Amino acid sequence: MDRLLNIDRRIIFIFVLLGVAIPLLIDIHLPIKPTPTVRAVYDEIERVSIEDPDRPVLVSFSYGASTMPEMEPMTRSILHHLFSRGRKVVGICLWPEAVGLAQPIMDELAAEFGMKYGTDYAFLGYKPGAQAVVLNLGQSMAGTFPFDTAGTPVGDLPILAKVQNLKDFSFVFDFAAGDSMEFWWIPYGQEKHRFPFAGGCTAVMAPDLYPFLQSRQLVGLLGGLAGAAEYEALIGVSGSATSGMEPQSVTHVIIILFILLGNTVYFTTRRRGGKA
């Protein structure tokens, strides 16, 4: 029994690896059912598309390469939904790596939906300062991002012609790998300007954000790859998050079985008076 508890960790590694690799090759197909927090984001974008179609939407990319497999699918889903409804979108980055990750996705999806740069969408790049950037955005858009990444003054971008500050956006969405939603956007932006605010975050961050859902400081939330997969289901696109749910399910079961096995061996050994 003790030997079972002290197996080479590489055996567990192989199980996890196979649990990911095999379902990627075999189509298991498990139905994906959107949860209320994800559906709330979808409904909010639908609502602003009907009730507030003229004002642009602000999307903030606060993630880096380390969390890309989780964040990229939700970036694609949200931008797909926004562009498909003809929403004008302004992108900014609060994490430096996000520039190289988000801009190609935004350009690609904008091209897919025939959106024109400057008029229908814009990408303003990165500014250091975290919460100071959000605070500054609440006071002056042009004062925070004087130029876009191509060096064009924001005053020359038609999409921002009527935008003075955060109040002039119909909806703000943050893609967060860290605590940018909780500690930057809510206290330094949403608290004062009361714009509809939602976000997509890594699964690690998701449980911490539930208090803000109940207080309505957050309209909705996409948590991790599962949140992205649910959003893909809502917009009718089968992307990398949807295909990722099969290995995700299998590996979760494998880890649960390992935990149960570990406990079974532990309690069996203890009952026999052994050490574990």
Next chain:
Amino acid sequence: MTRDSYVFVGFLALFALVNTILVANGALSLDWDGLGVIVAAGCTLALYSFLYKDNPLFKFAEHVYVGVAAAYVFGITWYNSLYGEIIVSYFDIGEKGANGGGHNPWVLLFPTLLGLLMLTRFSRKFSWLSRISFAFVVGVGAGLTIPRYLSSFLLGQLEPSLAPLTLSWAGLNLFLVLVGVITVLIYFFFSVEHTGVVGHASRLGIWFLMVSFGASFGYTIMARLSLLIGRISFLMDDWLHLM
């Protein structure tokens, strides 16, 4: 040669062979895109080799990554902020300078000075000057925090906790939330001895916390596996074209 050396050389030979086959059968193109996929796959596998054991290949890839990451952030900071916001505004470069939408250069003098003072940290003789910059950052940060945390977190979170209760399932949940918040706060309140009623309440608070930690653990597992799925998908699809 030790067994590990054989494994190391064998791994490199296999990687080279696989890439040769992929290029030969046209799965990977012989251009910068194809080379990019090979390099990315090489970095991925070299780092995963740590799962077998710590080895020179892992250390090599790890240190290449550190150097590239440091320079990448330098580039982003330079083009988006130092040059793209400060230098451009000072020197009024072309249409993109102060008149084209940049900042008033006089306004930038103070933060530029503070930023430069921060760099005196590198000097033993003048490092005390950097304290002025740190004092500014810490002081402003503290001042901005107080009213916003009061409003967003204390008032913003207390209000929904004290919502009116009703005789319904939603009302029961609201009651449980109220009980949970109070008992968790009692658990963290160490000025009173945790015995008697306070002890029971504190114990209940621990149970709420345990549910929360369990949820966080479950979500953390999910997050890490999602990242793994991303990398394995890259190897199997973009590199090996198996999917």
Next chain:
Amino acid sequence: MLFLTRTLPFLFCFVFGMTGWVIYYVPHEWAQTVEREIALWLRLVYAFAYFLGLFSLLSLHWSKIRQRQAGWAYSLIVYISFGVMTLFVVYNDGHGPFAAQATTGPYQWMFTSVHVASSATMFSMLAFFISSAAYRTFRARTPEAAILLVSAIIVMLGRVPIGAYISDIIPDTMQWLMSVPNMAAKRGILLGVSLGAIATSLRIIFGIERSYLGGGD
């Protein structure tokens, strides 16, 4: 000298801290202007802070190289890769350093092929270690640990499609766990953290907490 090294920084902290705090409650236009400028200054100073981190990293590896410490050759690799990438940063796909940042070229290629791949891989390795750790240490030794374990299992099953495939009760229970007990606990923690942050901020502004000044004169 003591005035310059300790009193002046404290005065800076106090004046700017109080300004940042008080102007929140003043809706007048000039107060908003002051707040805007302070926020601008703060984020520009942050940009310079990057160099502190860079200097720290490079000096650490330089000392390893100079002292020929074990593994110094790897530190040399840090310098080489940093140097190569910096060249690409300056080259900026032929536009040079005094132009808008190019979105193509060797800089972007290195970012995608080396940086993104390595960064994503590094963090994905935690999947293996967290699985192994869960098997070895996740034990229902006490009632509290049992609650934690059950909660984790429900969340792990309920958050992925296989949970609903087994039974609809699993995702529903997961949703309730997240929205009620988890939310209550997180809110309790958040209230505690906020009170702590406010208290620390007050201590900083009034000079009771001065550890940010570092040691010495």
